[in-house]
Every structure is written in C-alpha cells, then in structure tokens.
Amino acid sequence: MENKLAQNLEVINLCLLAGKIMLKCGAETYRVEDTMMRIAAAFGIPHSHSYVTPTGIIFSLDGTEPAKFIRISERSTDLYKVTLVNSVSRKISSGDLTMTEAFQKLHEIEKANFAFPIYQQILAAALSSGCFLLMYLGLWGDFIPAIISGGLGFTCFVYVHKLVKVKFCSEFLAALTIGTSAFLFVTFGIGTQLDKIIIASVMPLVPGLLITNAIRDLMAGHLVAGLSKGVEAFLTACAIGTGIAVVIAFS
Incomplete structure (x- = not known):
C-alpha cells in the first residue's frame, strides 16, 4: 500500500513538472492538461484530474488521492521547450522511457537555456x-x-x-x-x-x-x-x- 502511494506521488510530481515547464514556456492550457493526463495514463492511472490556469496547476490522480498545487510566477515564450516536453510525453506513452529517465529528461529541459543571446x-x-x-x-x-x-x-x-x-x-x-x-x-x-x-x-x-x-x-x-x-x-x-x-x- 505504501509503495502504491509512493508511486502515485512520483507520478503526480512528474506530471506537475511537465506541466510547469510547458506553462512557463507559453503552452496553451488545454495542451498542458492533455500532456499531464497522457503521462498519468501511461503509468496506469487513466482517470486523472487537472485544473490549469496561467498562474498555477492543480493535479490529482483519481479524485481520491490528495491533490497537489504548483505555482507559476514567471512566464516566457520558449516553444522549443514545449516541443521537447511533448516529445518526452510521447516517449513515455510508447513505453520508451521509465519514470526515472523521464524525470531526468524533464529536469534537463527545465535547466537548459535555449534562448538566443x-x-x-x-x-x-x-x-x-x-x-x-x-x-x-x-x-x-x-x-x-x-x-x-x-x-x-x-x-x-x-x-x-x-x-x-x-x-x-x-x-x-x-x-x-x-x-x-x-x-x-x-x-x-x-x-x-x-x-x-x-x-x-x-x-x-x-x-x-x-x-x-x-x-x-x-x-x-x-x-x-x-x-x-x-x-x-x-x-x-x-x-x-x-x-x-x-x-x-x-x-
């Protein structure tokens, strides 16, 4: 039971990380929600719930697990990062990335600076x-x-x-x-x-x-x-x- 809760918490954190990167970089709200729901479904949770605004994300797996909230304080335009997160989401859905590898990829995308001088x-x-x-x-x-x-x-x-x-x-x-x-x-x-x-x-x-x-x-x-x-x-x-x-x- 504890292992299940820990795994669900990792799925929530992964979805929130992907959503945060996309929202901060100028992605549409519905695209952020769709990406998080697809990532959750790839890890065995088909009925997740999300509520996204330009300044924050609320995400829960099935309505019974505790929901988590993340604040978005700064927004910019970096559509390349949005594309990279979408690519990671597709690889997760196809089974090419494990949760650990997905976390590593998303952290690399978050820290990377693709902006021109x-x-x-x-x-x-x-x-x-x-x-x-x-x-x-x-x-x-x-x-x-x-x-x-x-x-x-x-x-x-x-x-x-x-x-x-x-x-x-x-x-x-x-x-x-x-x-x-x-x-x-x-x-x-x-x-x-x-x-x-x-x-x-x-x-x-x-x-x-x-x-x-x-x-x-x-x-x-x-x-x-x-x-x-x-x-x-x-x-x-x-x-x-x-x-x-x-x-x-x-x-």
Whole structure:
C-alpha cells in the first residue's frame, strides 16, 4: 500500500513538472492538461484530474488521492521547450522511457537555456521592424529609421524588464522610446512616414502568442485561462498604445 502511494506521488510530481515547464514556456492550457493526463495514463492511472490556469496547476490522480498545487510566477515564450516536453510525453506513452529517465529528461529541459543571446534578439527585432515596414508598403527611405527605432525599443524592453518586473511598465517605456525615436527621425528629415515607422517598430512587442493562446483556450472551453490571457494581451496592447499616444500628444 505504501509503495502504491509512493508511486502515485512520483507520478503526480512528474506530471506537475511537465506541466510547469510547458506553462512557463507559453503552452496553451488545454495542451498542458492533455500532456499531464497522457503521462498519468501511461503509468496506469487513466482517470486523472487537472485544473490549469496561467498562474498555477492543480493535479490529482483519481479524485481520491490528495491533490497537489504548483505555482507559476514567471512566464516566457520558449516553444522549443514545449516541443521537447511533448516529445518526452510521447516517449513515455510508447513505453520508451521509465519514470526515472523521464524525470531526468524533464529536469534537463527545465535547466537548459535555449534562448538566443540578448544581442541576437535585439538584432532580430530591429531587422524584423524594417521588414514589417516594407510589408506595410512603407518607403525604402524609412527602412533604416524603422530598424533603429525597433532595436532601441526592444533594447529598452529587455533591460527595463530586468530592473522592473512589471511587464507593462517595460512595454510602456519601450513604446515611448520607439515613438520618440521615430518622431526625431521624421523631425530631422531622416524619416518620412511617422505612422508606418511606429507601427513597424512596435510589432516585436505585440503579444501575438498571448492572443493566439487566449483564442485557442476559449475555443477549447477553458474560459478562465482564455479570459485571463486575453486580459493580459489587452493590457499589453494598452501599454504599447499609451506609450505611443504620449509621444504624439506632446509632439
């Protein structure tokens, strides 16, 4: 009996570890729940129960075992880790991984850092801002101003977020930086179309993944998670819009 309880506790911890990694890295709520239930089923518990929100996970095996809760305090976007956890889940379901091996794999995934260096992220954001300008039929003369504005804005977002853990504050200041730099470019005759420079430069800050996940969770019936992610995306958009509006209002 004690061995059974200990094994069930290990299954719960394994499922929670997989769910925590996925949720912290930007996975949809229903995908997190489905992965945990599949892992539990692979170890002989076909009727597990889970409740996932963007800030926490509650998981129980059959409704009679004590449920465990895990808190998610920080979230980012790392879809590669989500893919790796899904791969581990599939190997568990096919019987290719034991519980010990699965724990080891998941701990390795959790500790690994697959993020690109900050300078590469800034360069990618800057280049994508210039490409967005061309996609929006902007002038070639505004290509360099859009690159510089987008790069400055993303740099501000990254470093301010390290100092101030309030995400909306860093997004507001990043948008303020983008609006100010774009306005200065146009004022000094380096840029021409202020609106397109600003629109292209803020695109790396737009919460596209949040909006997508919110819609997918709502369609899957996860109303709490879908609404909370939708509100977070709305507040992010408001922070970006407010930063740009302040510049335009005082220009």
